[in-house]
Amino acid sequence: xxxxxxARDEDYSQWYNDIVKKAGLASNSAVRGCMVxxxxxxxxxxxxxxxxxxxxKETGHVNASFPLLIPKSFLSKEAEHVEGxxxxxxxxxxxRLMNDPNGTxxxxxxxxxLEEELIIRPTSETIIWNTYRDWxxxxxxxxLLINQxxxxxxxxxxTRLFLRTSEFLWQEGHTAHASSQEAEEETRMIQDIxxxxxxxxxxxxVIKGVKTANERFxxxxxxxxxxxxxxxxxxxxxxxxxxxxxNFAKAFDVKFLDENQKSQHVWASSWGVSTRLIGxxxxxxxxDDGLVLPPKLAPLQVVIVPIPKPDPVIDEVxxxxxxxxxxxxxxxxxxxxxxKRPGFKFAEYEMRGxxxxxGIGKRDLEKGQVEIARRDTKEKSAQPVDGIADYIExxxxxxQNNLFQRALDFRNERITKVDxxxxxxxxxxxxxxxxxxxxxGTTETEKKIKELxxxxxxxxxxxxxxxxxxxxxxxxxxxxxxxxxKAY
Amino acid sequence: xxxxxxARDEDYSQWYNDIVKKAGLASNSAVRGCMVxxxxxxxxxxxxxxxxxxxxKETGHVNASFPLLIPKSFLSKEAEHVEGxxxxxxxxxxxRLMNDPNGTxxxxxxxxxLEEELIIRPTSETIIWNTYRDWxxxxxxxxLLINQxxxxxxxxxxTRLFLRTSEFLWQEGHTAHASSQEAEEETRMIQDIxxxxxxxxxxxxVIKGVKTANERFxxxxxxxxxxxxxxxxxxxxxxxxxxxxxNFAKAFDVKFLDENQKSQHVWASSWGVSTRLIGxxxxxxxxDDGLVLPPKLAPLQVVIVPIPKPDPVIDEVxxxxxxxxxxxxxxxxxxxxxxKRPGFKFAEYEMRGxxxxxGIGKRDLEKGQVEIARRDTKEKSAQPVDGIADYIExxxxxxQNNLFQRALDFRNERITKVDxxxxxxxxxxxxxxxxxxxxxGTTETEKKIKELxxxxxxxxxxxxxxxxxxxxxxxxxxxxxxxxxKAY
Numbered sequence: 020x021x022x023x024x025x026a027r028d029e030d031y032s033q034w035y036n037d038i039v040k041k042a043g044l045a046s047n048s049a050v051r052g053c054m055v056x057x058x059x060x061x062x063x064x065x066x067x068x069x070x071x072x073x074x075x076k077e078t079g080h081v082n083a084s085f086p087l088l089i090p091k092s093f094l095s096k097e098a099e100h101v102e103g104x105x106x107x108x109x110x111x112x113x114x115r116l117m118n119d120p121n122g123t124x125x126x127x128x129x130x131x132x133l134e135e136e137l138i139i140r141p142t143s144e145t146i147i148w149n150t151y152r153d154w155x156x157x158x159x160x161x162x163l164l165i166n167q168x169x170x171x172x173x174x175x176x177x178t179r180l181f182l183r184t185s186e187f188l189w190q191e192g193h194t195a196h197a198s199s200q201e202a203e204e205e206t207r208m209i210q211d212i213x214x215x216x217x218x219x220x221x222x223x224x225v226i227k228g229v230k231t232a233n234e235r236f237x238x239x240x241x242x243x244x245x246x247x248x249x250x251x252x253x254x255x256x257x258x259x260x261x262x263x264x265x266n267f268a269k270a271f272d273v274k275f276l277d278e279n280q281k282s283q284h285v286w287a288s289s290w291g292v293s294t295r296l297i298g299x300x301x302x303x304x305x306x307d308d309g310l311v312l313p314p315k316l317a318p319l320q321v322v323i324v325p326i327p328k329p330d331p332v333i334d335e336v337x338x339x340x341x342x343x344x345x346x347x348x349x350x351x352x353x354x355x356x357x358x359k360r361p362g363f364k365f366a367e368y369e370m371r372g373x374x375x376x377x378g379i380g381k382r383d384l385e386k387g388q389v390e391i392a393r394r395d396t397k398e399k400s401a402q403p404v405d406g407i408a409d410y411i412e413x414x415x416x417x418x419q420n421n422l423f424q425r426a427l428d429f430r431n432e433r434i435t436k437v438d439x440x441x442x443x444x445x446x447x448x449x450x451x452x453x454x455x456x457x458x459x460g461t462t463e464t465e466k467k468i469k470e471l472x473x474x475x476x477x478x479x480x481x482x483x484x485x486x487x488x489x490x491x492x493x494x495x496x497x498x499x500x501x502x503x504x505k506a507y
Numbered sequence: 508x509x510x511x512x513x514a515r516d517e518d519y520s521q522w523y524n525d526i527v528k529k530a531g532l533a534s535n536s537a538v539r540g541c542m543v544x545x546x547x548x549x550x551x552x553x554x555x556x557x558x559x560x561x562x563x564k565e566t567g568h569v570n571a572s573f574p575l576l577i578p579k580s581f582l583s584k585e586a587e588h589v590e591g592x593x594x595x596x597x598x599x600x601x602x603r604l605m606n607d608p609n610g611t612x613x614x615x616x617x618x619x620x621l622e623e624e625l626i627i628r629p630t631s632e633t634i635i636w637n638t639y640r641d642w643x644x645x646x647x648x649x650x651l652l653i654n655q656x657x658x659x660x661x662x663x664x665x666t667r668l669f670l671r672t673s674e675f676l677w678q679e680g681h682t683a684h685a686s687s688q689e690a691e692e693e694t695r696m697i698q699d700i701x702x703x704x705x706x707x708x709x710x711x712x713v714i715k716g717v718k719t720a721n722e723r724f725x726x727x728x729x730x731x732x733x734x735x736x737x738x739x740x741x742x743x744x745x746x747x748x749x750x751x752x753x754n755f756a757k758a759f760d761v762k763f764l765d766e767n768q769k770s771q772h773v774w775a776s777s778w779g780v781s782t783r784l785i786g787x788x789x790x791x792x793x794x795d796d797g798l799v800l801p802p803k804l805a806p807l808q809v810v811i812v813p814i815p816k817p818d819p820v821i822d823e824v825x826x827x828x829x830x831x832x833x834x835x836x837x838x839x840x841x842x843x844x845x846x847k848r849p850g851f852k853f854a855e856y857e858m859r860g861x862x863x864x865x866g867i868g869k870r871d872l873e874k875g876q877v878e879i880a881r882r883d884t885k886e887k888s889a890q891p892v893d894g895i896a897d898y899i900e901x902x903x904x905x906x907q908n909n910l911f912q913r914a915l916d917f918r919n920e921r922i923t924k925v926d927x928x929x930x931x932x933x934x935x936x937x938x939x940x941x942x943x944x945x946x947x948g949t950t951e952t953e954k955k956i957k958e959l960x961x962x963x964x965x966x967x968x969x970x971x972x973x974x975x976x977x978x979x980x981x982x983x984x985x986x987x988x989x990x991x992x993k994a995y
Contacts, residue, residue: 048574048638049581050625055638058569058653065570083549086541087575087627087658087674088597091604093537095612105613109576110601111627112615114662116579116593124583125593127600127624136615137538139575139599139627149537165546170575170658174602186575 024370026307031251036180038301042310042371045180045297052178052185056294059371060181062318063297064188068168070220070316071190071292074212080164080192085146087169088137093145097270100144103237107174109139109185139172144238144263144289147193148271155195155285157276162205163195181298182255182507189293195285197277199264202286203241206262209290210243213258221296222313222423223247223303224430225257226453226502228478233462236289240264246477246502248430249302252451254477254504257299260290298507303426304395310372311394313422314415321351321411322373324364326380326390329355333379336389336404340377343408349415369394374418375411395421436500440471443491443503447472453504457497459490468492474503512858514795519739524668526789530798530859533668533785540666540673544782547859548669550806551785552676556656558708558804559678559780562700568652568680573635575657576625581633585758588632591725595662597627597673627660632726632751632777635681636759643683643773645764650693651683669786670743670995677781683773685765687752690774691729694750697778698731701746709784710801710911711735711791712918713745714941714990716966721950724777728752734965734990736918737790740939742965742992745787748778786995791914792883798860799882801910802903809839809899810861812852814868814878817843821867824877824892828865831896837903857882862906863899883909924988928959931979931991935960941992945985947978956980962991 023041025033039045044060056064072082094105115131140146147165154160168190175185192209196202210227217225225245235242239261247255268274268284277283304311314320321344325333337353344351354364361378368376378390388401391411395418402410433452437443443454458464458476468491469475483499490497511529513521527533532548544552560570582593603619606612628634635653642648660674680697684690698715705713713733723730727749735743756762756772765771792799802808809832813821825841832839842852849866856864866878876889879899883906890898921940925931931942946952946964956979957963971987978985 046638046641049578049634050574050576053574053576055574056572058571061571062569064572081546081550082553083546084544084552084676086536086538086543087660088538088541090537092612094604101613105604107603109599109625110604110615111597112600113598115595116582116598116626124580125589127598137597138604146537150534150543153534172575188572 024307024309027250034307035298035302038305038310039180044301044310047180050185052175054180054184054186056188059318060297063300063312063316064294066316066318067220067296068190071212071216072168074216075166075190075192078164078208078212080166080194082167083165084167084169085143085150087140089140089143089146091136091138093149094138096145097238097266099266100238100270104141104173105138107176108141109172109174111137111139140169141171141173142289142291143167143169143171143191144193144267145271148267148273148287151193151195151285152271152273155273155275158197158278161195161197161275161285162201164192164205165194166190166192179298179507181294181301183295187293187295189291191291192289194288195268195273196288197275197283197286199286202264202288203262206241206243206260206288206290209260209288210245210258213260213290213292214245217245217247217257217296218423220313220315221300221303222315222419222426223257223299224423224427226478226480227482228480228502230259230478231462231465231476231501233465234476236261238263238266240266244478246504247299247303248433248452248504249299249507250429251302252433252505254453254506255295255299255302256477256506257296258290258292261288263287263289304422305372308366308397309370311422312372312374314374314419317372317374318350319352319371319373320349320415321375321377322368323351323353323377323379324361324368325353325355326361326378328357330381332381332384336379336384340389340404340407344411347408347412349408349412365392369397375414377407377411393418395425434502437491438488440491443468443474444472447474447503447505451505453477453502455500455502456491457488457499458501459493459495459497464490464492468503472503474505477502477504477506512795512797515738522795523790526793526798527668532789532798535668538673540663542668542672542674544676547806548785551788551800551804552782554804554806555708555784556678559700559704560656562704563654563678563680566652566696566700568654568682570655571653572655572657573631573638575628577628577631577634579624579626581637582626584633585726585754587754588726588758592629592661593626595664596629597660597662599625599627628657629659629661630777630779631655631657631659631679632681632755633759636755636761636775639683639773640759640761643761643763646685646766649683649685649763649773650689652680652693653682654678654680667786667995669782669789671783675781675783677779679779680777682776683756683761684776685763685771685774687774690752690776691750694729694731694748694776694778697748697776698733698746701748701778701780702733705733705735705745705784706911708801708803709788709791710803710907710914711745711787712911712915714966714968715970716968716990718747718966719950719953719964719989721953722964724749726751726754728754732966734992735787735791736921736940736992737787737995738917739790740921740993742941742994743783743787743790744965744994745784746778746780749776751775751777792910793860796854796885797858799910800860800862802862802907805860805862806838807840807859807861808837808903809863809865810856811839811841811865811867812849812856813841813843814849814866816845818869820869820872824867824872828877828892828895832899835896835900837896837900853880857885863902865895865899881906883913922990925979926976928979931956931962932960935962935991935993939993941965941990943988944979944991945976945987946989947981947983947985952978952980956991960991962993965990965992965994
C-alpha cells in the first residue's frame with residue numbers, strides 16, 4: 020500500500036496529492052476548485068475547531084452567524100478592500116431556474132434577475148460591519164468579540180487540496196473596540212493563540228511576525244501572521260490577525276458614544292485560520308509511508324491489531340487495553356477484520372497516520388508482552404502488558420514532543436542569513452527555507468526581488484534584532500532583517 | 508422591559524418577532540430573507556448541534572464537507588427532485604467583478620461568465636450522490652453513514668426569522684446501503700433520534716408520522732417526519748428523514764457489487780434538521796415576558812443577582828454557589844454590574860429565558876437564605892444556602908420536565924377528532940391544533956381540503972389505529988385517521 024505513494028524526493032507535489040488521496044482526507048469535486056473534505060480529513064478539522072473554539076471562548080469571544088451573500092455595493096465601501104477581494108469571486112445574479120422551453124433540462128429564468136448582484140463572501144468584514152452599525156451605540160456595547168465558523172469562496176485559478184481551494188472552511192473573528200490600543204492588543208493576543216495552537220497541537224513551529232504593506236490584508240493597518248516551513252523548504256502562511264484601525268467603521272459609519280458622550284468611530288480587528296491548516300499539518304510531519312499525525316489532533320490515536328487474527332485470548336487482552344486507554348481519554352480502535360492480514364493493516368494505519376499501533380500476538384502474550392509501533396519514528400518494541408496504558412499515554416506525549424522538535428530543528432536549520440543577491444539566489448535554490456536578509460522597506464524592492472527569485476517577504480519577525488545593514492538588493496540602509504521565502 | 512413585548516393574545520406573530528429581537532437571538536440582514544444569528548441565538552444552536560452530533564456519532568455516522576455549489580445540470584438528473592428544488596434558488600453565473608468603466612463602483616465582468624451556471628445548494632443529494640459514485644464499489648464500502656453541518660439556500664418569498672429564511676443552517680445526513688430494508692431502518696432510526704432530541708432536550712412533544720405523497724421530499728419514496736404544535740395552534744414540521752429508495756443511485760449511476768458479485772444500485776436515506784428548530788423552541792415555551800428555555804439547551808442555566816448590588820458578604824456567597832454549581836456542570840453567571848438595578852436585571856434575564864435566578868440579599872442571608880426564581884412558572888421561594896447547589900440541580904430537572912409536560916398537555920388537548928367538514932372548519936378556526944380525520948388517500952382530496960381550509964395533512968401518525976371510516980370531504984372509505992393542521 021505504501022508503495023502507492025510517490026516519494027518526496029521524486030515529486031513533492033505528487034507526494035502531497037497522494038497522501039491526501041490515499042489517507043482519505045479530501046478529493047476534488049465536480050465543481051472546479053471546490054473540494055470534498057472526506058471523513059478522515061474532516062475529523063482532523065473537527066479536532067482543530069474544538070481546540071480553537073475553546074481558546075476563543077476562554078478569551079471572551081462568542082460565536083454567531085452572518086449571511087453567506089454580500090450585496091455587491093458593500094465591497095466598494097472600503098477602498099482597499101474592494102481591490103483585494105472584488106476581483107475573483109462567485110457572483111449570484113438570478114434567483115430562479117425554469118424548465119428549458121427548448122429542451123429537457125433547466126435554464127436560468129431571465130425574469131428572475133436580481134436588482135443588485137450578490138457575492139458569495141470571500142471574507143465577511145463588509146456584511147459584519149454593516150451589521151455592527153445597528154449593534155453599537157455606546158462604549159457599553161464594546162468590546163464586541165464575535166467569531167463565526169463558516170465557508171467562504173474566492174475564485175482561485177490554480178487550486179491545491181486544502182492549501183488553496185475556491186471554497187474553504189474557516190473561522191473569522193471580527194471584534195470592535197473603544198480604543199486603538201485595545202484593538203491592537205486583541206489582534207496580537209489572537210496571533211499568540213494561533214501560534215500556541217500551531218505549536219502545541221499541530222506540533223508545527225511558527226514564526227510570529229508582521230506583514231509588509233504589500234502583503235497586508237486589504238483594508239488593514241497591520242497584518243500579524245504566523246509562518247510555518249514545509250518539508251520542501253517553502254513557507255506556509257498559517258494564520259493572520261488584522262488590526263483594521265477605523266477603516267471599516269468609517270466605511271460603514273459605525274460610531275459609539277464614549278464615556279464623555281463624544282461620538283467616535285469604532286476600532287476593529289479581524290482574524291482567521293482555515294482548512295489550509297490541514298495542508299500545513301500534512302506537509303510538516305508526513306513521510307513516504309503516508310500521513311503522520313500529532314497525537315493531540317489525531318482522530319484515532321491508537322489502533323490495536325490482532326496477530327494474525329482475532330482470537331478469544333487476544334480479544335480479551337485487547338478489550339482490557341481499550342478500556343484502560345478510554346479511561347484516560349485516549350481514542351482507540353480494535354481492528355477485528357478477519358479478511359485483511361496484519362501486514363496489510365499495518366500499512367493502512369501507517370498511511371492514515373495513526374500515532375501508535377499495538378500488535379497483539381499469542382507468542383508475545385506468553386511472555387506477557389505486546390508489540391508497540393510508533394508512527395513518527397517507525398520504531399517497534401515489545402512492552403509488558405502490565406501498565407501498557409500508562410506506557411502508551413507517555414508515548415503519545417513523546418510522539419507529540421518529538422514531532423515538534425523534529426520540525427523545529429528542520430525549520431531552524433533552514434533560516435539562513437544572506438547578505439547579497441547572489442547568496443540569496445543560491446541559498447533559495449539549493450537549500451530553500453527562510454532567507455533572513457536586509458531590506459530597504461520599499462514595496463518596489465520587495466516586488467523586484469519577487470520578480471527575480473519568486474521569493475516574497477513572509478514577515479518582519481516580531482523578535483527581530485535591531486541590526487544596521489544594507490538592503491540585499493539596493494544596498495540602501497536597513498535596521499533589521501526580514502524573512503523571505505518562496506511560499507504556498 | 509417586558510412591557511416591550513407584544514402579548515400573544517394581541518398579535519402572535521408580532522410577539523414572536525419581539526422575542527427574537529429582544530432576547531437577542533437573530534435579526535434581519537441587508538440581504539433579503541437572510542438572517543444574522545446573534546450570539547444568544549447561536550449559543551442555542553451550538554447546544555443543539557452538540558447533542559445531535561453526539562447521537563449521530565454514537566450511531567456510527569461521521570461528518571464530512573461537500574461543496575456549496577452544485578452544477579445546474581445535476582439538479583435535472585432526478586426528475587422529481589428538479590421540480591422540487593430547481594425553482595427558487597440562488598444562481599451563480601459569473602466569477603469576477605471589475606471596476607465600473609462608467610462609474611465608481613464594481614460591476615460584473617461580462618467576460619467571466621461561467622460555462623455552466625452553479626446553484627447554491629438547496630440540499631445536497633445531487634452533489635453527494637455524484638461523489639458517492641467514486642466512493643462505492645463493493646458491499647464492503649457499505650453502509651456509508653455521512654452527515655454534514657452546513658448552510659443551504661432556498662429563495663423564499665415570505666420569510667420569518669428561524670422559521671423560514673432563504674439561507675439557513677442545518678445538518679444533512681446522506682447514507683448509502685446495500686439493501687432496501689437497511690436504508691429504511693436507518694431512516695426510521697433517525698426519525699427516532701430526532702423525536703427523542705425534540706422531547707428530551709427541547710421539551711417539545713412531537714408526533715412521529717409519515718408524509719403523504721403530496722408532502723413528500725422531492726425524490727423520496729417515503730418521508731418520515733416529526734410534527735410539533737405551537738402555542739397558536741399551528742403545526743411545525745421539525746425534522747424529516749427520507750427513504751430515497753434507489754432514485755438517486757439510479758440518477759447518478761451508483762452501483763455496488765454485492766456478496767454474490769452481482770451489480771446493484773445502492774439504497775439511500777437523507778435527513779435533516781435546521782435552525783428552524785430554534786423557532787419551534789421559542790414558540791413552544793415562551794410567554795409574554797420573553798423567552799423560556801429548557802435547561803438542557805439553555806446556554807446559561809443560572810444567573811445570580813446581588814440585591815441591591817455587589818458587596819463583599821454577598822460576593823462571597825455568590826462565589827461559593829458558583830463553584831458548587833460549576834462542579835455539577837451547571838452554567839452560571841454572577842451579574843456584578845453596578846449600574847443596573849435588580850429589577851432591571853430580573854426583567855432582562857426573564858426576557859432571555861434563563862431558567863433559574865438566584866437573588867442574594869443581606870436580609871435573606873441573615874436567615875441563611877437566598878431567593879430562587881424559576882423562569883417557567885415565575886414562582887419565587889426562599890431557600891437555605893446550605894445545599895443550594897443540589898436544590899438548583901433538582902430544580903433544573905423539574906423545570907425541564909414541567910416544560911415538557913405543559914407542552915404535552917397543551918398539545919394533547921388540541922388533537923381533535925372531526926368527522927365532517929363543518930366540524931373540521933369550526934374546530935380549525937375556533938380551537939386550532941391537529942384535526943384527526945379520515946381521508947380517502949388521494950392527493951386530489953388533500954389539495955381540495957387545503958383550498959377550503961388552508962389546513963394540510965401534517966402526517967399519517969405511525970401509531971394510528973386501524974379504524975373504518977369515511978373521508979371527511981368525499982365520504983369515501985378510509986382505514987385510518989390522519990392529522991391535519993395549519994402549519995408554519
